[in-house]
Amino acid sequence: xxxxxxxxxxxAFSIPQGRWVVFEDLNLEIPPGSFTVIVGPSGCGKSTLxxxxxxxxxxxxGEVYLGSLSPEEARAARWIxxxxxxxxxxxxxxxxxxIRLALxxxxxxxQPALSIGELIELVGLRGFERAYPRMLSGGMQQRVALxxxxxxxxxVWLMDEPFAALDALTREQLLEEVExxxxxxxxxxxxxxxxxxxxxxxxDEVIVLSGRPAHVRARFSIxxxxxxxxxxxxxxxxxxxxxxxxxxxx
Amino acid sequence: xxxxALLQASGHLIxxxxxxxxxxxxxxxxxxxxxxLLAWELxxxxxxxxxxxxxxxxxxxxxxxxxxxxxxQAAMVTLGEAIAGxxxxxxxxxxxxxAATFYPPLERAVMPLVLLLKAIPLVAIAxxxxxxxxxxxxxxxxxxxxxxxxxxxxxxxxxxxxxxPAALELMRAWNASDWEILRHLRWxxxxxxxxxxxxxxxxxxxxxxxxxxxxxxxxxxGRAMWLAQTNLDMPRLFAAAFLLxxxxxxxxxxxxxxxxxxxxxxx
Numbered sequence: 001x002x003x004x005x006x007x008x009x010x011x012a013f014s015i016p017q018g019r020w021v022v023f024e025d026l027n028l029e030i031p032p033g034s035f036t037v038i039v040g041p042s043g044c045g046k047s048t049l050x051x052x053x054x055x056x057x058x059x060x061x062g063e064v065y066l067g068s069l070s071p072e073e074a075r076a077a078r079w080i081x082x083x084x085x086x087x088x089x090x091x092x093x094x095x096x097x098x099i100r101l102a103l104x105x106x107x108x109x110x111q112p113a114l115s116i117g118e119l120i121e122l123v124g125l126r127g128f129e130r131a132y133p134r135m136l137s138g139g140m141q142q143r144v145a146l147x148x149x150x151x152x153x154x155x156v157w158l159m160d161e162p163f164a165a166l167d168a169l170t171r172e173q174l175l176e177e178v179e180x181x182x183x184x185x186x187x188x189x190x191x192x193x194x195x196x197x198x199x200x201x202x203x204d205e206v207i208v209l210s211g212r213p214a215h216v217r218a219r220f221s222i223x224x225x226x227x228x229x230x231x232x233x234x235x236x237x238x239x240x241x242x243x244x245x246x247x248x249x250x
Numbered sequence: 251x252x253x254x255a256l257l258q259a260s261g262h263l264i265x266x267x268x269x270x271x272x273x274x275x276x277x278x279x280x281x282x283x284x285x286x287l288l289a290w291e292l293x294x295x296x297x298x299x300x301x302x303x304x305x306x307x308x309x310x311x312x313x314x315x316x317x318x319x320x321x322x323q324a325a326m327v328t329l330g331e332a333i334a335g336x337x338x339x340x341x342x343x344x345x346x347x348x349a350a351t352f353y354p355p356l357e358r359a360v361m362p363l364v365l366l367l368k369a370i371p372l373v374a375i376a377x378x379x380x381x382x383x384x385x386x387x388x389x390x391x392x393x394x395x396x397x398x399x400x401x402x403x404x405x406x407x408x409x410x411x412x413x414x415p416a417a418l419e420l421m422r423a424w425n426a427s428d429w430e431i432l433r434h435l436r437w438x439x440x441x442x443x444x445x446x447x448x449x450x451x452x453x454x455x456x457x458x459x460x461x462x463x464x465x466x467x468x469x470x471x472g473r474a475m476w477l478a479q480t481n482l483d484m485p486r487l488f489a490a491a492f493l494l495x496x497x498x499x500x501x502x503x504x505x506x507x508x509x510x511x512x513x514x515x516x517x
Contacts, residue, residue, distance in 0.1 A: 054423050075425040082423035088416035091515035092438050101434060105426040134515065152424075 001032035002067040002079065002155045002188050004053060009062030011048060022048050024213040026062070030205075035182060035189045037199040039241060040209030040217075046192040049214075050158050053190060054080055066156055074156065081154030081187070083162045087145040089133040095120065095144050096129040102151040119147040123177065139170035146174070150181065157182070157189045164194065175201060179227060196245075200237035201228050208244040218244035305485040313489045320474075325493050327470040328463065331387050332455040332497075335394020340402040340451060342395070347406035351436060352428055357407065368400045373461055380466040390467065394458035398451035405450070409443025410436045442516050445509035452501035456494055 006028040013020040022045040030036050038046050051057040053064055055071030066074040074080050089098045099116050120126055123143040133141055142163060149157065159178075163171045179202060182189055193199055199206050200222065208218040222237055224230075287307045293299070294306040301309065314321055350357040372393065379389035413435050421431050463472025471490045478486035 056419060056422055075423065078425065080423055082420055084416045084419060086414075086416045088414055088420050090417065090435070090438065102424060105421060105424045105430045105434065132515065158423075 001186055003032040003065075004028070004030035004156065004188060004190065005063075005065045006030075006049075006053070007063045007065075009052065009064065010060045011045065011052065011057075012060050021213045023059070024215070026215060028207065028216065030188060030190060032188055033186050034204045035179075035191065035202055036205045036207060037191045037193060037203035038207045038209060039193060039196065039199050039245065040214060041211050041245070042194070044209045044211050044214045046209060047160050049209075050160050050190060050192055053156075054082055054158050078152045079155040081149040081152070081157045083145055083149045083157070083159045085161045085164055087133070087138075087141040089141055089144055089148075091133050094130050094132055095125060095136075098133070098144055099148045099151050102148045114150075114153075116151070119151055122150075122181065123147045137170075139166055139174065142166060142170075142174060143177075146178065146181070150185065153185070155187055157187045157191075159189065159191045161193055163198075171198075176227065178202070183226070196238045196241045197234060199241060200234045206237075206241055208241060220244075302482055302484050305488055309485050310488045310492055313485050314492065317489075321471075321489065321493055324469060324471045324474045324490070325497060327387075328456065328459050328472065328494070329497060331390040331459040331462075331470065332394055332452075334387070335391040335458055336398050336451055336455040338391060339395035339398035339455075340447065343399050343402035343447075344406055347403060347410055348432065350407060351410045351432065364400060364403060367396065372396055372458070376462045376465045379462065385466050385468055389465075390459045390462040390470070390472075393462035394455045397454045397458035401450040401454065402447040405443040405447035406440060409440030409446075412443070413439045442509065442513040445505050445513060448505035448508070449502055452505055453498045456498050456501070460494060 006026060009023050009026040011022040011026075013022070026049075038049065040046050048057065052059050053066070053071060055075045064071050066079060069077065069079070071080075090101065093101065096116055099119055114122070117129075120129055123146050125140065125143055125147070128136070128140070133144070136144070145162070163174050166174065175198060191199075191202065203220075203222050206218075206220045206222065207216055208220075209215070210217040218241075220237075220240065224233060224237075228234055290304075291306045291308055294304055346356075346360060350360070375396065376389070376393055379392055383389040383392065410432075417435055418431065421435055426434070459470065460472035460475065463470040464476050467473040471494050474490040475487055478484070478490065
């Protein structure tokens with residue numbers, strides 16, 4: 001299990017009007033094996049933070065470590081599982097082919113953590129191995145994307161609002177599956193969302209970011225047992241997070 | 251149980267239905283060409299147009315049939331030059347487009363030269379090529395390559411860049427090399443553009459070969475057209491043009507068929 005350390009990170013972009021500062025001296029420690037959810041106002045830099053941790057964006061200043069490795073080294077070691085807002089499936093590959101793709105790149109083939117068949121079974125797509133993405137619903141496509149994320153056995157899951165575009169019922173089913181899979185794989189999860197209910201439902205830790213330049217406005221541990229089905233209790237946490245988002249620093 | 255059956259059973263099969271076209275629009279395409287030829291034939295007869303101005307299609311087809319050996323031989327020469335030139339033009343375009351994908355400044359460096367080449371009227375170049383390379387196939391192949399290079403280059407440059415940004419980000423998160431991204435993502439994404447390029451370049455390839463033959467050749471449909479024009483033999487000029495159009499249409503049809511077969515996910 002890997003710890004994620006973000007130290008003194010600055011991130012700014014040059015725009016015609018000057019400098020667009022996203023982070024200034026951002027510091028975070030994500031405990032190993034934890035499910036950490038990041039919430040914050042739109043445009044505060046949640047996705048940018050995920051990209052920095054994934055090594056897809058080099059910060060203007062500061063350091064990020066995944067265990068003892070830099071993000072680039074972690075990427076090369078295939079420790080990082082990335083899932084964005086859309087499924088990003090290749091339409092010319094079958095379900096099986098899309099999942100296998102995660103093992104075919106990075107210059108050397110990987111031995112999967114589980115067989116492709118087991119992964120397909122885990123995400124509830126048995127029988128659809130040879131189906132093409134356009135034949136699947138949005139929810140099923142996201143299941144394929146989830147199986148593909150898990151295929152190389154990543155030690156860190158970086159999830160950028162992966163189910164934001166899905167209907168409430170499908171999202172609910174997928175959240176249950178993610179929770180189940182996370183408990184099985186013991187990965188460190190960094191999950192970005194706008195959905196406070198999702199945050200209260202999934203998180204060990206909730207990190208509330210402020211508006212730009214973003215800093216940590218509040219941080220909560222949610223010690224409630226899993227799976228969390230007590231809607232009243234989840235509602236209380238939602239309220240707490242909402243207050244942190246709306247109010248001052250904590 | 252097949253995937254499709256499972257999808258149907260689970261209600262997840264997404265069926266895309268096209269907007270129903272008007273019946274006559276759906277049945278019209280196979281009849282438009284015969285209808286145009288018939289209208290041409292009737293017009294020529296009714297208006298008594300002299301054959302040295304516009305010959306009727308029946309006369310053109312009769313010549314084509316009577317002299318099929320000669321025309322077939324000429325067509326094979328032109329076809330060979332067109333295929334060789336098309337392959338050369340598209341091959342260079344592909345190499346350049348791939349190189350520009352790996353090294354983007356190359357696009358900015360090369361495009362002014364390519365545009366300059368495109369701006370020069372290639373009909374003016376044809377006699378120069380014949381002067382340089384003689385009456386053999388070389389100037390025809392080069393002319394065809396010059397004509398087909400530009401649409402192929404533009405299509406591939408767009409095609410290799412037109413990838414799903416989310417898929418590209420994912421590949422980078424997997425630490426995929428540029429070569430792996432090309433192989434698994436850019437190249438398949440560019441397939442539809444390849445066929446778009448082919449559909450544009452195939453008719454141009456025949457035009458390139460014929461224009462070059464016109465300026466000096468020992469065979470080919472361009473040579474046949476030039477001879478007929480010199481003798482004011484309109485039926486034979488039109489016969490060669492008919493054959494050229496038929497070859498162009500067949501090539502276009504093959505490219506469209508290939509597009510449906512290879513880039514099926516777009517339909």
